[in-house]
Each structure stands twice: as structure tokens, then as C-alpha cells.
Amino acid sequence: MSTVPDELQYSAEHEWIATTADPSVVRVGITDFAQDALGEVVYVEHPEVGATVAAGDVVGEVESTKSVSDIYAPVAGEIVTVNSDLDANPGSVNTDPYAAGWLFEVKLAESSGLDALLTAEDYRNQVG
Incomplete structure (x- = not known):
């Protein structure tokens, strides 16, 4: 069973969103x-x-031994930081997806779409 922290919000495309x-x-x-x-x-x-x-835009990719998958912006705004530690340690996405494996930070636009995100319970229901 996958870990789905309650304090986060989620997109239907499997991104998590945390406050800073x-x-x-x-x-x-x-x-x-x-x-x-x-x-x-x-x-x-x-x-x-x-x-x-904009929410839903493709903003990058994650390449694995199985496939290449798009990364979507779950909210609208400006990209302000990326996790450059992943350049040397991309496996952090696997070993610590909710901490060391974070991808980027967004300064929210006025109409960010934050309210449209899923709760942990909604996300758990989506992934079964």
C-alpha cells in the first residue's frame, strides 16, 4: 500500500503539494x-x-528504467526553485518521495487552482 500523508494535497496526475x-x-x-x-x-x-x-501544464519529465513520464504543474504560478540535488541523486524520488525527493516550488498565482486539488482521502480513493 502506498503512503499518502494526510497533510498534503494531491493532483489527479499523482503530484503532491505541500505548504512552505x-x-x-x-x-x-x-x-x-x-x-x-x-x-x-x-x-x-x-x-x-x-x-x-498554468495548472495542468507539462513542466518536466521523470525518466526511470521503465519509462519516461511527464511532470505536470498541479497549480498555476511561477516556478521559483527546483531541487537540484536530484541531478546527482535522482533516486531520492524513490527512496524519499515526500522529503528529499521533492521536485520544485511554485509561487502561487492569484487563481492558482489550489482549491481544486484532492485531499489525501480523495487521492487514496483514486488510486485504490
Whole structure:
């Protein structure tokens, strides 16, 4: 059974969203369910810092030994930080998807779409 922390929000595309110390910025990663389905992650293509994204935009890729999967922006805003530690350690997405394996941070737009995200319970129901 995949881990689905209650304090996070989720997208239907298997990204998690966490608050940060700055209430206008959220941290994004892929869920335990998604990393397990991908298999061993060997490369992460980061979004461009400074890019403005809409919820649902493809912003990067995660490459694994099984496949290449798109990373979607779960909310609208500006990419402000990427987890460059993944360049040397992409496997952190597998071993610690909710902490060291985070992908990027977004400064939320006024109409970010944050309210449309799934709760942990909703996400658990989606993935079974």
C-alpha cells in the first residue's frame, strides 16, 4: 500500500503539494504511488526557474528504467526553485518521495487552482 500523508494535497496526475514557510509558495513532488509505478528513477528534467505555468501544464519529465513520464504543474504560478540535488541523486524520488525527493516550488498565482486539488482521502480513493 502506498503512503499518502494526510497533510498534503494531491493532483489527479499523482503530484503532491505541500505548504512552505512562505504561504504564497508550495512545494511539489510525485507521490509514493507514482514513484512505485515508475520504477527506479534515473533522471529528472526540471522546469525552468522563472517560468509561469498554468495548472495542468507539462513542466518536466521523470525518466526511470521503465519509462519516461511527464511532470505536470498541479497549480498555476511561477516556478521559483527546483531541487537540484536530484541531478546527482535522482533516486531520492524513490527512496524519499515526500522529503528529499521533492521536485520544485511554485509561487502561487492569484487563481492558482489550489482549491481544486484532492485531499489525501480523495487521492487514496483514486488510486485504490
